[in-house]
Amino acid sequence: MGWQIDTAQIEDLARGAAVFGTGGGGDPYIGSLLARQALSGGPVPVLDLAEVPDDAHVLFVAMMGAPTVMVEKLPSLDEVVEPVRALGSHLGRPVTHIACAEVGGVNSTIPVAAAAALGLPLVDADGMGRAFPELQMVLPTLLGVTASPLALSDEKGNIAVLQTVDNTWTERIARVATVEMGCSTMIAGFSMTGAQARAGLVGGSLSRCITVGRAIAEARAAKTDPVEAxxxxxxxxxxxxxxxxxxxxxxxxxxxxxxxxxxxxxxxxxxxxxxxxxxxxxxxxxxxxxxxxxxxxxxxxxxxxxxxxxxxxxxxxxxxxxxxxxxxxxxxxxxxxxxxxxxxxxxxxxxxxxVSHGAGSSGAEPAHEASRERIEAR
CATH class of the missing domain: 2.40.390.10 (CV3147-like)
Structure with a gap:
């Protein structure tokens, strides 16, 4: 069953998302400020994956870059919604639903802000069930969903739309662009149908964040161990x-x-x-x-x-x-x-x-390290 998210739930959402962020995902306080601002006009409907129509147009909205930078380079609501608008225009069809790329830190609350500001429903799901550092690291990548076209925006008003050959190249090019745009950008991408979203996303992510965040707060109030909770x-x-x-x-x-x-x-x-x-x-x-x-x-x-x-x-x-x-x-x-x-x-x-035996490790230098060294030498 669908539900609604409003300002009263943001604190628990942000706290739980910071837990699932595994140390990353950006400062949840910053995202919660944006979400509260956007939700001042009213709550946002949140749909279970099963409620998303097959022909829906679902987009991830997220912050890309170093969380350490975002603490000082605060984004605005305009910066959050511009990539969604740019991508909808580029693709020639309206965006119908917003989803979280990751359910970690700021990237669980920025999509709330985007959905509220754009008047769109939010999907109770995300692309990984935690946070990961690189763009291609979402479960839809395993199903062949492409990250591009990907739209980026910064606080100066720059907006770019990238078209790349695969999700790893989207990460590499968008990362360099993000560094040039001040080490943090707002992005929108991974255009999906409702059917693709149901197959590739982790359902119930936002609900689970709120549950974990609330359990910590309630344990503190009851003077029991919040970590055990x-x-x-x-x-x-x-x-x-x-x-x-x-x-x-x-x-x-x-x-x-x-x-x-x-x-x-x-x-x-x-x-x-x-x-x-x-x-x-x-x-x-x-x-x-x-x-x-x-x-x-x-x-x-x-x-x-x-x-x-x-x-x-x-x-x-x-x-x-x-x-x-x-x-x-x-x-x-x-x-x-x-x-x-x-x-x-x-x-x-x-x-x-x-030990997970899904894949071994050779000890060889990952292929992406060579490109990383070239970037660091700039």
């Missing part, structure tokens, strides 16, 4: 409890890349590797979890999620892990989002400690 709703587990003792972070080629070290009171240490999102959690030489499963950092007492750009020395945190949509553990999917793609010579380790 989050773990329960996520069907996940707690990996580590400790203090952040070191964070190394840099914004390069449009990503926030780095690592964080967390030490427990007993002296053991956990290292997190991230590229916008947390990719690997390792404790004393043992891999605890890797992409595509979810690795999340929350404040130790309040359960508030902490993004990679907000990690700071001295924070008391707890590290959680939860299962990804099972489709991410296929061989084809792991080639796109598994540890090997990001340059880690290891198989994918599931949140429960088992």
């Amino acid at each position: 989050a773990v329960r709703e996520l069907a996940g587990r707690e990996l580590f409890d400790g203090k952040v003792v070191d964070v190394q972070r840099a914004t390069t080629t449009g990503f926030a890349r780095g690592r964080a070290r967390i030490e427990s009171e007993g002296g053991t240490a956990l290292t997190l590797q991230f590229q916008n999102e947390h990719l690997v959690a390792e404790a004393d030489g043992r891999i605890l979890a890797t992409t595509p499963d979810l690795i999340m950092v929350v404040e130790g007492e309040s359960g508030e999620p902490i993004t990679t750009e907000a990690l700071r020395y001295g924070q008391r945190v707890r590290v959680l892990a939860a299962p990804a949509d099972e489709r991410w553990h296929s061989a084809e999917a792991l080639a796109m989002v598994g540890p090997g793609y990001f340059g880690y010579d290891m198989p994918a380790h599931r949140f429960d400690g088992t």
Whole structure:
């Protein structure tokens, strides 16, 4: 059954989305401000996937770029809706539904703002069930849905529409354009029919974000453990409890890349590797979890999620892990989002400690690294 989203639900949505953002997806507070502004005119209808007509025209709306930049380069509602309008004009048919590319951080609330500002319904679903750092890393890619034509806009009024040969090229070209446009842009793309959306998206994502966000808040109000409440709703587990003792972070080629070290009171240490999102959690030489499963950092007492750009020395945190949509553990999917793609010579380790054998890792340098080095040398 469809439902409506209004300003009263935004706080829970933003909190839950920051959890599912696995450290990335952008600052949820910024997205919530935009959503509140857009929802001031009234609620937005939210449809279950089953309610989306076969002939619907569904678009992803998202922020592309480094989350660290977006904290200072605040987007406007005009910047959010311009790519949708540009793409509808380019394709010659109206957009009928808005969806989230990822249900993480700002990219769960920006589509709410876009839907409200454009007077369109929102789909209770997203393209991955979490956040990933690159454009092609959505389940519709596995079904042959193309990212392009892709529209981009920036705060200066620049609007571009890209037509590329495949989704990896869309990522590469759009990423360079985003760097030139200030390291963050608003985008619209992945034009889908309702039938394609039902086949390729993760259903119930927005509802699940609200449920997780509300569970954390209610546990705090009841003076019970909000982290345990989050773990329960996520069907996940707690990996580590400790203090952040070191964070190394840099914004390069449009990503926030780095690592964080967390030490427990007993002296053991956990290292997190991230590229916008947390990719690997390792404790004393043992891999605890890797992409595509979810690795999340929350404040130790309040359960508030902490993004990679907000990690700071001295924070008391707890590290959680939860299962990804099972489709991410296929061989084809792991080639796109598994540890090997990001340059880690290891198989994918599931949140429960088992190893996913959907695809191996050769230890060879990923093909995308050569292009990344060329961009970094500019």
